[in-house]
Amino acid sequence: MNAYVGTPTSRVDGRAKVTGAAQYAGEFQAAGLLHGFVVTATIARGRIVRLDASEALRVKGVVDVLTHANRPPLADDDDAWKDEVAPEKGSPFRPLYDDVIRFNGQPVALVVAENWETAKFAATLVRIDYEQDGFATDLDAKRGHAIELDKPHKPRGDAETALNGAAVRHEADYVIPTEHHNPMELYATTTVWEGGNRLTVYDKTQGVQNVHKYLCSVFGKKPEDIRVVSPYVGGAFGSGLRPQHQVVLATLAALALERSVRVVLTRHQMYGLGYRPMTIEHVALGASADGKLDAVVHEAIAVTSRHEDFARNDTGWAEQLYRSPNSLLSHKLVHLDVSTPCDMRAPGAASGVCALECAMDELAVALKLDPIELRLKSYSERDQGEDLPYTSKQLRECYARGAESFGWNRRNPAPGSMRDGKELVGWGMATGVWEALQMPVAVRIVLTANGHAEVSCAASDIGTGTYTIVAQVAADALGLPIETIDVKLADSTFPQAPVEGGSWMAASSAHAVLAAAEDIRQELARLAKAMPGSPVGSVDIPDLVLVDGMIANGNDKSRAVSIADVMRHSRLERVEKQKLNQFAEDKSHARNTHSAVFAEVKIDEELGVIRVTRIVSAVAAGRILNTKTGRSQIMGGVVWGIGMALHEETVMDHRFGRIMNADIAEYHIPVNADVHDIEIIFVDEPDHRINRLGVKGLGEIGIVGVPAAIANAVYHATGKRIRRFPITVDKLLD
Amino acid sequence: MGDATHDIPERTPVHVIVNGVSHTLDLAPWTTLLDALRDHLALTGTKKGCDHGQCGACTVLIEGRRVNSCLTLAVMTDGAEVTTIEGLAKDGTLHPVQQAFIDHDAFQCGYCTPGQICSAAGLLAEGRARDADEIRELMSGNLCRCGAYPNIVAAIQQAMSRS
Numbered sequence: 001m002n003a004y005v006g007t008p009t010s011r012v013d014g015r016a017k018v019t020g021a022a023q024y025a026g027e028f029q030a031a032g033l034l035h036g037f038v039v040t041a042t043i044a045r046g047r048i049v050r051l052d053a054s055e056a057l058r059v060k061g062v063v064d065v066l067t068h069a070n071r072p073p074l075a076d077d078d079d080a081w082k083d084e085v086a087p088e089k090g091s092p093f094r095p096l097y098d099d100v101i102r103f104n105g106q107p108v109a110l111v112v113a114e115n116w117e118t119a120k121f122a123a124t125l126v127r128i129d130y131e132q133d134g135f136a137t138d139l140d141a142k143r144g145h146a147i148e149l150d151k152p153h154k155p156r157g158d159a160e161t162a163l164n165g166a167a168v169r170h171e172a173d174y175v176i177p178t179e180h181h182n183p184m185e186l187y188a189t190t191t192v193w194e195g196g197n198r199l200t201v202y203d204k205t206q207g208v209q210n211v212h213k214y215l216c217s218v219f220g221k222k223p224e225d226i227r228v229v230s231p232y233v234g235g236a237f238g239s240g241l242r243p244q245h246q247v248v249l250a251t252l253a254a255l256a257l258e259r260s261v262r263v264v265l266t267r268h269q270m271y272g273l274g275y276r277p278m279t280i281e282h283v284a285l286g287a288s289a290d291g292k293l294d295a296v297v298h299e300a301i302a303v304t305s306r307h308e309d310f311a312r313n314d315t316g317w318a319e320q321l322y323r324s325p326n327s328l329l330s331h332k333l334v335h336l337d338v339s340t341p342c343d344m345r346a347p348g349a350a351s352g353v354c355a356l357e358c359a360m361d362e363l364a365v366a367l368k369l370d371p372i373e374l375r376l377k378s379y380s381e382r383d384q385g386e387d388l389p390y391t392s393k394q395l396r397e398c399y400a401r402g403a404e405s406f407g408w409n410r411r412n413p414a415p416g417s418m419r420d421g422k423e424l425v426g427w428g429m430a431t432g433v434w435e436a437l438q439m440p441v442a443v444r445i446v447l448t449a450n451g452h453a454e455v456s457c458a459a460s461d462i463g464t465g466t467y468t469i470v471a472q473v474a475a476d477a478l479g480l481p482i483e484t485i486d487v488k489l490a491d492s493t494f495p496q497a498p499v500e501g502g503s504w505m506a507a508s509s510a511h512a513v514l515a516a517a518e519d520i521r522q523e524l525a526r527l528a529k530a531m532p533g534s535p536v537g538s539v540d541i542p543d544l545v546l547v548d549g550m551i552a553n554g555n556d557k558s559r560a561v562s563i564a565d566v567m568r569h570s571r572l573e574r575v576e577k578q579k580l581n582q583f584a585e586d587k588s589h590a591r592n593t594h595s596a597v598f599a600e601v602k603i604d605e606e607l608g609v610i611r612v613t614r615i616v617s618a619v620a621a622g623r624i625l626n627t628k629t630g631r632s633q634i635m636g637g638v639v640w641g642i643g644m645a646l647h648e649e650t651v652m653d654h655r656f657g658r659i660m661n662a663d664i665a666e667y668h669i670p671v672n673a674d675v676h677d678i679e680i681i682f683v684d685e686p687d688h689r690i691n692r693l694g695v696k697g698l699g700e701i702g703i704v705g706v707p708a709a710i711a712n713a714v715y716h717a718t719g720k721r722i723r724r725f726p727i728t729v730d731k732l733l734d
Numbered sequence: 735m736g737d738a739t740h741d742i743p744e745r746t747p748v749h750v751i752v753n754g755v756s757h758t759l760d761l762a763p764w765t766t767l768l769d770a771l772r773d774h775l776a777l778t779g780t781k782k783g784c785d786h787g788q789c790g791a792c793t794v795l796i797e798g799r800r801v802n803s804c805l806t807l808a809v810m811t812d813g814a815e816v817t818t819i820e821g822l823a824k825d826g827t828l829h830p831v832q833q834a835f836i837d838h839d840a841f842q843c844g845y846c847t848p849g850q851i852c853s854a855a856g857l858l859a860e861g862r863a864r865d866a867d868e869i870r871e872l873m874s875g876n877l878c879r880c881g882a883y884p885n886i887v888a889a890i891q892q893a894m895s896r897s
Contacts, residue, residue, distance in 0.1 A: 635884060
């Protein structure tokens, strides 16, 4: 029965969020709560030679100032600090571990006081002398120092020869700047001292069990000593995948002082966390005169920290999208004196596909081909890197539906040819692609005799809608109204879940619910059959279904018995089942989501002001569990794409290795007035192979392709190619 | 610890009516209305997103006018009536803007939502916004990183049409 799956169900946590009842990490109360304020380094590389906290300590209400010199013990091997998504290679940053400064903005002390204002004031009184070493933060300047990753994509054919012999070729660098996630909620942890050395840690994170394991290993604690809880997360977008500075600092202070401690980072301090790394994307495409791709070369040169090798798949996406007999793909890193980058919405793809899809547009212009036609000429039915077919790929349909809705056939291809009054009009398009991943997740379902079910799982809902889709799938699988389903998430003591990321949680959690619900069904079916005079006594267990609070013969629903009667008769107050999802091992197919994005920009010819007046995004992502929250996720990705195209850039003053716009006014993100018509089309994409429900996930695909579609629209409006993002007025008027 | 080198200034009594309930708080004069609500009255529905008046997450209504509570010292609100997100629903019935936000899925993570809703309630009272473009412009002081803006505009239009 599908009363809920696939419908536009409103968020089950909606009421909590619109009334202010939803509690976030920095909002949990504890008796005698202390407040920590972080002091950060003001140099990019070097050593603390003197740290004087005496003046801060004299402030009334200050309890302690914790530094590398007086902190409690911390693990001293890298493995203890490697969380489940830490880069394989490198040495994770350890807050307050030693006197070494690795990046500007690094936490170097925590002032703990009876209230927040006092801690904040006293933090200004901590005096630090540094010994500064030479440092480098400029990727453009250090490009020549790039080191190739030791796991390159396998080259196919001979791309360089093919490129040299191509009838038409296009080659250019595209530059994606460093970007920061800037979730609305400040990073916060409230660590509650429970006595007896036990801690409850309310943390802003995308993975409570990841943080739990990390804290246990960093502080040498037994698993039962620490519980990590995070019922609501005010946005994260990848920044909460790894445990962040404040959770170490709050917990360290709680252990040192045997008190409850809250640490909230300021917006400014959040720029010392991870970020989307700046990359220089070099793309070279060669095609035959009739527009078939013959060579793809894509090299990414990305920033990482000096202490960790963070790298994502920027350059592999052409293998998925475009048939080409020759390809050469590589990823290089430049080690700089900065904090380690981290995943940010569609990591790798948002940047790499942006470059690829701008390059494809430039190639289409060189070939005098329509951009869609160019893409269809090299449409790939296989993942060429793995040489596999797809479980499903309705990208052709995305192009067709998106183009139709946008009105693409009315486009005059000549740049600068379309106008609306004094504004130039540009129409551009691009393709998007992401992976459809699924991970081990378990849920526990407790069905009680009153017809309610509690569904629990350690997974987080970072705004993605996990609470709601888990409730929908459970309601359908148990045959109960959604109002009777109580979903509990993000407690490290709940059944296992990985971090919420990579767009894998919808498929993974939904199938865990199905697995646990199936065990509930079997148990109830056995009990129902065993009742004396049971109306379903002769029905085989596989034929019994849960529907409308009954256990019924699936072939004849009039033969049924109520779940309440079965439980009463069996003298059961509750039926409890916990199960891990099971996905069949299948390496015979590639799994991806796809999109076609169409953008309209209007540009004031004299002032260069760009407005994105329309976006149509046609998405093929398997079955959509919730068309309402799913549409919102894609829309959010589109808004991120507008930001990436036109607004977002973390600006570094390389003389000091310091970020100059470390706030949310100077770092521009789209505001309401920047966002106009966005149309989301979910293309029908039945997928019977990927998993039982045919679900692929939606968190990342929404952003991919959007920046390129806008950049291509800007070119169409103006004839100008801006290859260094974001596309700002000064670049357009230059 | 702590001697007289850096004494925190004397506390000041502040009388404020929040969601119809009268409170007298003893506050350091530098305490913002936002921190007074969150830390002293445990009304954490009002959110801190920047503490610099840049994001709007802390928007509350003072005498019906929408204001960034992070830029408002609590002492400035002495005697004033403050409405926060916790005070918008009446007798368990959601304010039309709250209901419209659920209906139109005008939020994801929910962190900017109390500020958006208070700001929207203030906007309705101002009566200045007549169409979607004006709503977009007049709601641009409230950032939403989840990118729910089109749904926020739709929600406000629904609430406008029903008020």
